[in-house]
Amino acid sequence: MIKKNILDYSYDELINEFKQINLQKFRVDQVLDWIFKKHVFDFYEMTNISKLQREILDKYFYIYIPEPINIQESKIDGTTKFLWKLEDGRTIESVLLFYPNRVSACISTQVGCALKCKFCSTGASGFERNLTTGEIVSQVLAIEKLKDVNINNVVLMGMGEPMLNYDNVLKAIRNWNNKKMKNLGARRITISTAGIADKIEELADFELDIRLSVSLHAPNNYIRDQIMPINSKYPIEEVIQSCKIYQEKTKNRVTIEYIAIKGLNDGVEHAEELAKLLKDLKVMVNIIPVNPNPAGFERPSKRFLTNFVNKLKDNNIEATLRMEKGTDIDAACGQLKMRQKGFKTK
Template sequence: MYNIFNFNLQNLKQWMKENKESEFRAKQVFGWIYKNIWDFEEMNNVPKSTREKLKKSFYIEIPSVARMYKSELDGTTKFLYKYRDGNIIESVVMKYKHGNSICVSTQIGCRMGCKFCASTLGGIVRNLSSGEILAQVLKSQEQIGERISNIVLMGSGEPLDNYENVMEFLDLVKAEYGLNIGQRHITLSTCGIVPKIKELADKGLQITLAISLHAPNDDLRKSMMPIAYKYSIDELMEGCKYYIEKTNRRITFEYALVNGVNDTKECSKQLIQLLKGMLCHVNLIPVNEVKEREFKKSSSDNIKNFHDILVDNGVETTIRREMGADIDAACGQLRRSYLKSKNDLKGV
């Protein structure tokens, strides 16, 4: 059986044709599932005989809500979703004046090993399919009762390590019969898999590419991110410049400030030299403290000083507003605490 959310309209039309059904039934089915009707029996304008065929070939993979937490500080809502195989992932909905944004996961766990991230502590379990990523958006819209207009691929997992499924997801998201979210409302974050950055550039998409940089030199980056052993900063910058050249899109460089590690004046000067002349923007992130890791958040003064030095030297820079601080909204934290509590109960 197939997860119907992995199908686009053309795929489903082809299935209808092969099963001696009218192709227009495909649009009817999608008309239901994108309006939160996730039971074939409730699709009352589709003939019963067609619904029976659908039930034999497809399942509708919408995750259940294992836990939900809502911030009392800013309304950020974090969902722990459980898929039919029992695996748990996280999605976070953030409310802004310009609309609702969702941060989705692309993998269950992560293999990248970044030292400041909770998602990677247990390694990777598996990739999420395009439809499983899509279902996070649909389920979250149902839960909050509002449309989601912006998507950030910045949850658990490395999107470019699940490249094909993520590209299929981007196609599904922009479909007019579905979510109809334009590419300029989508941000994809990567730790820097250089060949995939170039492959993405060749697609000419209009999404925003965010690079998890977090250090201005190779030695420091290696101490924080194992990917730096495979691709040097020079190689990463060359890939970023290729992306800018191909897409004419500004790149965002994410920089998580760690107390006494990468928040020094010397680091800021190195970062200025590294990014000089590039079409880019730096997003400074007060690092989320993970109890299993030794990294601590920079002081407010250090964050402001780092920001001011970059801005004074012509590097467009912002400080990310912390969202959902009271609900462990940082990537991977809630999933890890949920799994730990389940394992602790097994030992009782």
């Protein structure tokens, strides 16, 4: 008999699964409380369940938690990066970040990434497969247990393009939101996309009021083509139109991520062009100085960055300069990548 990872199931699916092995509905609540609230991942340690029922659970299910291969902590801001080994030996990374009002986890959704954005280390390492729902959910559980923290904010901004693993990602979000599981408010969950236009429109009909972040990184197709190959399939006009449709349905502000690259997209003329592009949307633009990357792109000067932000504000576009956390441990935007078992840290 092949055991099933209990974290791959939704709450309603688990009720049905338990029914088939003659376990009452309230046992689902008990098991999930042990997993999500107490961080107990062994059925035999769930002491308010009878020994016979624990044996039944162990016969049919297991609780999959990824194995930590390496943990690095920033000496600058406490940001912590985790390298996990999955059941098939593949590896992913996720990041724990600390802010004054929240403890946030940056979670991966794929092993690698197929989009090959020029500024991103994940894309340079290639794409292997989608993560299962359980593999997505378990990253939060593993971090919480290892670091003894309560994560109250989740961003799907790690390795991979979440919209290309759409069904598993939305199921993971539902599980985090479920009161019997993580009980995380929908507005504390952000899904980030490189601009998969049709999925952005589809997300507008999602029943949970999560946040949307769109990685634009350029004010026109000419520049975006140079750094984001996905632009040939979903050009800027389509991405912006999908954001308008999303906003018309949800009434929510969209975050626009914009990685600033010296000499490529960081001039005030680019800011003017970006402002015109976004004028019919309610947005917050996050300007992110490019981090060390495979293409060798350089960061703009502080003066250029400040001028860029100010030009957007002059055009009534909300904007902020976001200095990345965890750059000293390669845990910032675009720096996560697959590594082999036994890799050496710097």
